[in-house]
Amino acid sequence: MSELVSGGAAVIDALVAHGVTDVFGIPGTHNLELYRHLRGSGIRHVVTRHEQGAGYAADGYARVSGRPGVLVTTSGPGITNAVTALATSYADSVPTLAISPGAPRGRVGADVGWLHELKNQQAALEAVTDRSIRVERADDIPEVVADIFEGFATRRPRPVHLEVPVDVLEGEWLRRPGARRPLPEPVRPGARAVEAAAAALARASRPVVIAGGGSRRAADHVAALANLGIPVLTTVNGKGVLDERHAAALGASARLVAAHEVVNDADVLLVVGSELGDSDLWGGVVAPGRAGERTVIRVDLDPRQLHKNVRADVPLLGDAAAVLGELVAALHAAGAPSWPAERAAEARRRIDAEADERSEPWAQIQRSLAAALPADTVVAGDSSQVTYYGTVHYWPFGTANRLLYPTGYATLGYGLPAAIGAKVADPGRPVVALFGDGAAMFSIQELVTATELGLGLPVVVVDNGGYAEIREQMVDRGITPEAVDLYRPDLPALAKAIGAHGIAVDDAADLGRAVASALSADRPTVILHRV
Incomplete structure (x- = not known):
């Protein structure tokens, strides 16, 4: 028997049909019909403390699980907050799906002061994703989502944005069964x-x-x-x-x-x-x-x-x-x-x-961690020296998809939310976040997310006093260093204020033992190491 529901159900039903089990995001005024149907769908929703964090978490989730990561935002500032994360996924060919409301039908570009109004939201997202698709009818959503997931499996995997007008999300939809589309054979040359x-x-x-x-x-x-x-x-x-x-x-x-x-x-x-x-x-x-x-x-x-x-x-x-x-x-x-x-x-x-010409202090840190942690540990790094000079060269990996790192877009703030996404994707697998103090402050609010989830996540912050790489580049160009030597907050105390654990480890040789112990904790542990 057919059921009359809102257009939000068409989106959630399509996600369920394509095996989505987890989404990351933040509710807002214009996406509430999605949340009406999320509850009871079997999909777990992880609320982050910033939409950029939701995007990075979806990216880390996709890299570890091999399945597309999904994020849900509201319109306007909600989806534009996620733009940097989507650009990161685009640069590194990671399949993520961002779902947001858009202006009502007939109102795009009207410039009438509608809440969250952008000149052209879809165009803004088209600039940083593989495709931004706007659906004008709820009946079209199942086929559009099927096409998106087929593309993830058969094309270069890059992020896609799905925009659903608010009036379509909130309008009536006669529910109909949705099904996953059979995938074609892999593309082969002659x-x-x-x-x-x-x-x-x-x-x-x-x-x-x-x-x-x-x-x-x-x-x-x-x-x-x-x-x-x-x-x-x-x-x-x-x-x-x-x-x-x-x-x-x-x-x-x-x-x-x-x-x-x-x-x-x-x-x-x-x-x-x-x-x-x-x-x-x-x-x-x-x-x-x-x-x-x-x-x-x-x-x-x-x-x-x-x-x-x-x-x-x-x-x-x-x-x-x-x-x-x-x-x-x-x-x-x-x-x-x-x-x-x-x-x-x-x-x-x-x-x-x-590589050994520039090994210290990075090699000792990596070797201490590699020796103490399980062989399948996922390392979520950042655009930090400890990652691109350290983990890349001095932590030998035996399998792929273990290093989460924003290679192409080189953003800061990726590591912590990506680690959360990895842990949600595979709760039983050891995950470590490892990045510099400059990167930490770009997304430190997501430590609240990890604490709320009760994740046994070691968060290793290697403090080298600020934006050290940029400082070195200034010096190399004969520029007096400016705005790169940062105030150093007490990160272990900040972690404790949030409800996480926080410790400092002075000797790099002791880092491995501290991180191994933190894997079994009932909440995240910030481990500060100064170099």
């Missing part, structure tokens, strides 16, 4: 292209693989290439795709000059799921071999990426796991040789030597 790539690799004397974030679901096939002796370098987003203790692993060191030299010496370069951008290479240039004497093979689900920054000689458009599976099979069929292990070992020695 057999000739795969054969050409396999032939080039089989002839190579100095092959190298760069595995980016797009390779995370193709880890077994990346390992199969490494087992042939092909050195594998990862970007930061690909960290752990290949166990960093593997003999052919060069680590997540694509930013180092020594790694650039290894890549540029290659006669065949296989790039999987990476745009080879500045955030991956830190100003380095990928120019393997000399023209006519090298072959670049690129594997990507996004056709716009196949020639970006470095032109592909053999472009392979498709899902990384499907493409690499065919490529590995073709290599074995072609009788591909095993490349000598000494080449990868020598490259790793050169890369490690460069």
